Amino acid sequence: MLVLPLTPTDPRWVDVALSDLDAVHRDHLHCERKAAQSALSLVRSYPEREHVVAAVARLAHEETAHVVQVSQLLARRGTAPTYDLGDDYAAALREHVRKREPERLLDRLLVFALIEARSAERLALLAAAIPDEATAHLYAGLASAEVRHRDTFLELAAEVAPDGWEARAAELAAHESALVAALPLRPRIH
Ligand SMILES: [Fe+2]
Ligand SMILES: [Fe+2]
Numbered sequence: 001m002l003v004l005p006l007t008p009t010d011p012r013w014v015d016v017a018l019s020d021l022d023a024v025h026r027d028h029l030h031c032e033r034k035a036a037q038s039a040l041s042l043v044r045s046y047p048e049r050e051h052v053v054a055a056v057a058r059l060a061h062e063e064t065a066h067v068v069q070v071s072q073l074l075a076r077r078g079t080a081p082t083y084d085l086g087d088d089y090a091a092a093l094r095e096h097v098r099k100r101e102p103e104r105l106l107d108r109l110l111v112f113a114l115i116e117a118r119s120a121e122r123l124a125l126l127a128a129a130i131p132d133e134a135t136a137h138l139y140a141g142l143a144s145a146e147v148r149h150r151d152t153f154l155e156l157a158a159e160v161a162p163d164g165w166e167a168r169a170a171e172l173a174a175h176e177s178a179l180v181a182a183l184p185l186r187p188r189i190h
Contacts, residue, residue, distance in 0.1 A: 030087075052105075115190075
């Protein structure tokens with residue numbers, strides 16, 4: 001099994017999220033959309049890497065299904081979707097992606113793995129804390145999908161850089177931990 005170190009989310013985040021679940025769901029809709037778009041961006045950049053294309057296209061397909069599920073959740077709750085508030089978390093992580101290939105591909109795969117890992121962790125926290133059973137069930141299912149996605153990106157990273165991926169994953173995970181510690185606790189996924 002490929003391991004990605006992740007520092008646990010501040011437990012107070014759950015209370016912040018529960019205090020405005022509609023805001024969390026509205027943000028979550030765009031997280032799923034951006035996950036699909038990020039996966040497809042790898043198809044644009046690396047069309048010659050057959051294995052990468054096949055894996056991320058399947059993953060994007062699942063993320064698109066998640067967009068449908070979260071939009072149905074918003075509709076069920078009578079919550080009007082909003083425009084994307086932006087994502088300083090993902091933007092800050094992308095700053096660590098190196099410009100030169102093949103380092104660039106490795107870094108993009110690892111940054112996506114970290115975002116999937118953090119999302120999975122927080123969706124699981126929500127699944128355990130949300131009182132409404134149907135919503136909690138939805139979040140538990142989404143959390144396990146994002147764990148699989150993390151592993152997909154890690155497997156691709158290990159294929160791209162069999163000798164260097166682990167050390168780079170640890171570096172980027174340290175940046176991610178520092179970033180999460182610096183960001184305010186807010187009713188968003190990140
Ligand atoms: Fe997803
Ligand atoms: Fe995902």
